[in-house]
Amino acid sequence: MIESVDALQALRGRIARIERQRPVDAPVPASLGVGGLDQALGGGLARGRLHEFFAAEREDAAGAAGFAAMLACLMLPAGAPVLWLRQEEAERQDGRLHAPGLAEIGLDPARLLLGVLPDPVTLLRAAADVLRCAEVGAVVIELWRNPRALDLTASRRLAVAAEGSGVTALMLRAQAEPSPSAAQTRWSVRVAPSVALEAQAPGFPMLDIELLRQRGRPSGGRWLLEWDREQARFTESAASGAVAAAAERGPAGGGAPLRHAG
Amino acid sequence: MRIVALDAAALAQGLAPGLTLADARARIPELAAVDHDPLADRLWLERLADGCDRWTPMVALDPPDGITLDVSGCVHLFGGETAFATDIERRFALAGIHLRLAIADSPEAAQALARFQARPAADERQAIRRLPVAALRLDDESDTALRRAGLKTIGDLADRPTPPLAARFGEEMVAALDRLLGRADSRIVPRRALPALLFERRFAEPIARTEDALVILDELMREAALALEERRGGGRRFAARLYRSDGAVRDLAVETGLPTRDPAVPARLFRERIDTLADPIDPGFGFDMIRLGIATIEPLAATQLGLEGGSVSEEAMAALVDRIGTRIGRGRIRRFRAVDTHIPEQAAFALPAIELPDPARWATPTAGEPPLRPLHLFDPPQPIEVMHEVPDGPPRRFRWRRTQHEVTRYEGPERIATEWWRASVDRLPDPEPSHERPYPKRDDLVIPGDEIETPLRQPSGKPLLTRDYFRVEDVRGRRFWLFRHGLYDRETAAPVWYIHGLFA
Numbered sequence A: 001m002i003e004s005v006d007a008l009q010a011l012r013g014r015i016a017r018i019e020r021q022r023p024v025d026a027p028v029p030a031s032l033g034v035g036g037l038d039q040a041l042g043g044g045l046a047r048g049r050l051h052e053f054f055a056a057e058r059e060d061a062a063g064a065a066g067f068a069a070m071l072a073c074l075m076l077p078a079g080a081p082v083l084w085l086r087q088e089e090a091e092r093q094d095g096r097l098h099a100p101g102l103a104e105i106g107l108d109p110a111r112l113l114l115g116v117l118p119d120p121v122t123l124l125r126a127a128a129d130v131l132r133c134a135e136v137g138a139v140v141i142e143l144w145r146n147p148r149a150l151d152l153t154a155s156r157r158l159a160v161a162a163e164g165s166g167v168t169a170l171m172l173r174a175q176a177e178p179s180p181s182a183a184q185t186r187w188s189v190r191v192a193p194s195v196a197l198e199a200q201a202p203g204f205p206m207l208d209i210e211l212l213r214q215r216g217r218p219s220g221g222r223w224l225l226e227w228d229r230e231q232a233r234f235t236e237s238a239a240s241g242a243v244a245a246a247a248e249r250g251p252a253g254g255g256a257p258l259r260h261a262g
Numbered sequence B: 001m002r003i004v005a006l007d008a009a010a011l012a013q014g015l016a017p018g019l020t021l022a023d024a025r026a027r028i029p030e031l032a033a034v035d036h037d038p039l040a041d042r043l044w045l046e047r048l049a050d051g052c053d054r055w056t057p058m059v060a061l062d063p064p065d066g067i068t069l070d071v072s073g074c075v076h077l078f079g080g081e082t083a084f085a086t087d088i089e090r091r092f093a094l095a096g097i098h099l100r101l102a103i104a105d106s107p108e109a110a111q112a113l114a115r116f117q118a119r120p121a122a123d124e125r126q127a128i129r130r131l132p133v134a135a136l137r138l139d140d141e142s143d144t145a146l147r148r149a150g151l152k153t154i155g156d157l158a159d160r161p162t163p164p165l166a167a168r169f170g171e172e173m174v175a176a177l178d179r180l181l182g183r184a185d186s187r188i189v190p191r192r193a194l195p196a197l198l199f200e201r202r203f204a205e206p207i208a209r210t211e212d213a214l215v216i217l218d219e220l221m222r223e224a225a226l227a228l229e230e231r232r233g234g235g236r237r238f239a240a241r242l243y244r245s246d247g248a249v250r251d252l253a254v255e256t257g258l259p260t261r262d263p264a265v266p267a268r269l270f271r272e273r274i275d276t277l278a279d280p281i282d283p284g285f286g287f288d289m290i291r292l293g294i295a296t297i298e299p300l301a302a303t304q305l306g307l308e309g310g311s312v313s314e315e316a317m318a319a320l321v322d323r324i325g326t327r328i329g330r331g332r333i334r335r336f337r338a339v340d341t342h343i344p345e346q347a348a349f350a351l352p353a354i355e356l357p358d359p360a361r362w363a364t365p366t367a368g369e370p371p372l373r374p375l376h377l378f379d380p381p382q383p384i385e386v387m388h389e390v391p392d393g394p395p396r397r398f399r400w401r402r403t404q405h406e407v408t409r410y411e412g413p414e415r416i417a418t419e420w421w422r423a424s425v426d427r428l429p430d431p432e433p434s435h436e437r438p439y440p441k442r443d444d445l446v447i448p449g450d451e452i453e454t455p456l457r458q459p460s461g462k463p464l465l466t467r468d469y470f471r472v473e474d475v476r477g478r479r480f481w482l483f484r485h486g487l488y489d490r491e492t493a494a495p496v497w498y499i500h501g502l503f504a
Helices: A002-021 A035-040 A058-075 A088-093 A099-105 A120-130 A152-165 A241-247 B008-012 B021-027 B038-052 B080-094 B107-116 B124-130 B140-148 B154-158 B162-169 B171-181 B210-231 B264-276 B311-328
Strands: A050-055 A082-087 A112-117 A138-144 A168-174 A185-191 A206-214 A222-228 A233-236 B059-062 B066-069 B197-207 B233-244 B249-260 B287-299 B333-338 B348-352 B376-388 B395-400 B403-416 B467-474 B479-485 B496-502
Touching: A035 A222, A035 A233, A050 A058, A050 A152, A058 A099, A058 A138, A058 A168, A058 A185, A058 A206, A058 A233, A058 B376, A058 B496, A082 A088, A082 A120, A088 A112, A088 A138, A099 B333, A099 B348, A112 A120, A112 B311, A120 A138, A120 A152, A120 B311, A152 A168, B038 B059, B038 B066, B038 B249, B066 B107, B107 B124, B107 B171, B124 B154, B140 B162, B140 B171, B154 B171, B162 B171, B197 B210, B210 B233, B210 B264, B210 B287, B233 B264, B249 B264, B249 B287, B249 B311, B264 B311, B311 B333, B376 B479, B395 B479, B395 B496, B403 B479
Parallel strands: A050 A168, A050 A185, A082 A112, A082 A138, A138 A168
Antiparallel strands: A112 B333, A185 A206, A206 A222, A222 A233, B059 B066, B197 B287, B233 B249, B233 B287, B333 B348, B376 B395, B376 B496, B395 B403, B403 B467, B467 B479, B479 B496
């Protein structure tokens, strides 16, 4: 009996040692430039984690893609490579990723690598592989609809790979329903009317984003963000009174009960 | 059904290939027969030929059952012809293969001797002269013709003057005879192109761990780096072959986007390749030889990257492309390339990154302007139905994917004309036939004789039309890129509208 207790102690010690050896470096958050949003996220969007972005409707896919591109600009040092993984089907049916358009958002196409893969299974496998390359700055994983291959295990695998290498994984979902996943944050993105320029011309990209889930912190909140390409940051639109109020509903970090994502 | 091949025991019983199966069964009732599978035989022969690579890189198949090696200049490495032949026989015997082996001055002579030699002869010339005419490997008809003429052996033919032989039996026969006798130059065509540089290591004792094999590979790559430096070149394609002691061969190949002679680069790629192999490398009883070949060498001057500034990150990018390309497939990883054209769908291409070592320069967007080009571009553009107040004015409302979009903001037109100096071709799909009538031509404004200008035409006969692009935003805030195809009244009477892209 004594012996088994000893063995148990030894095992516990070993486990503790293993756990301590794991790199538990806190992710470095990237400030998005909007006070309320950064506060809700605990300083900003965590680098080296998996984040999920759902296009609210099919027409919002470009908005979600734009949001991912903007985040890549904002979170990465200049020149860090970005890998964008897409499905052949999306590339064919829902518009090619247009390099001049990315340049207009501020993401230099020269630092972008585009991976076009035939189906979700190979795409997820490639994503997990690529996420292990620490030289990559960020990986955008674009998946359409709800592929069967993307289950909790698959997203957990991506999250672990991202944590291990410190590469930020941005998963884009279009025409999809949010489902449990291992993502650090989960967002719904829809495009919003821009602030018109002179002569009623469409203005700068305006996105209406909603924080659906967040691991370890209170979820919820909605922001109307305008993208400032020159400063590479978001500004909160003055027109977003109603949604800004929603953002203040959940006090950040306080004693509010934590809702875990996933 | 006829017999194609027999084993030694069956041959001893007096059976011969070509016999019908029924006859053979009548003679030997317990005969075991299997279906002839030429493809499997061929694959087996290929595998054996892979294994023969260890003696010389010049290996050719001699179907259906032969392999020819060009051993010029390599026999002394194995201690002379006899030792060499013994080594080959020993290795094949290990795999349970019985073989007939001949070494001769020309490939045809060796092939013929291996197949047809019946008894030993004093020297090679003598042996060839004794071969039957079948050794020429002509068709059956020619064989019969030669035998009927009383010419039974190669010696009978060799003594005769060639012109009468050519006149009677054809040039082909004489050419075959010349090759067999070594009168004409003849070489084998090796199965693989020879790599530019080849490094190998043989082991007295097979090594059984893949990690050890990789260490050896690293050593070979360091050797290769020295050789490359002497040539002022860099390798782009590296192929490693691992020879197992039981004859199996495993190939690994990696490719880099930029020529390199840094041994660490291919070393890392080889490790990536091994990581992603569907079936892991199985050392079995161990590898007894490892060879590294560099197939493509490109000039690479000595560089000093530190001082060149910008190119360093491009180097890093190329290295990353190689790494990812090795993991997920070479063709799947693409980079954008800018093209100097106004036509939006042709302005940027995503090409396989490994083919595109030089970086593209992209125009920096004008400060203070919202994005003028969409993020998602439809290629080809999709036709839409548009309502507008005046036919050459901006859109008011449009219908796309069965949804009405009310335009609240617009900017445009941005006019993009066709490139008449290029034989460009519009690949626009035709719109679905609409029930609405096209806008009536403004007859009152048209001066008699002022017809619609004949626009430029593409080879298919369709006119090349100017596009007027509009950036529009609908009530919900979705931003689209639309264009009107053709100038109203000047190029076409009923311009068609298309949606070309979506903005963020």
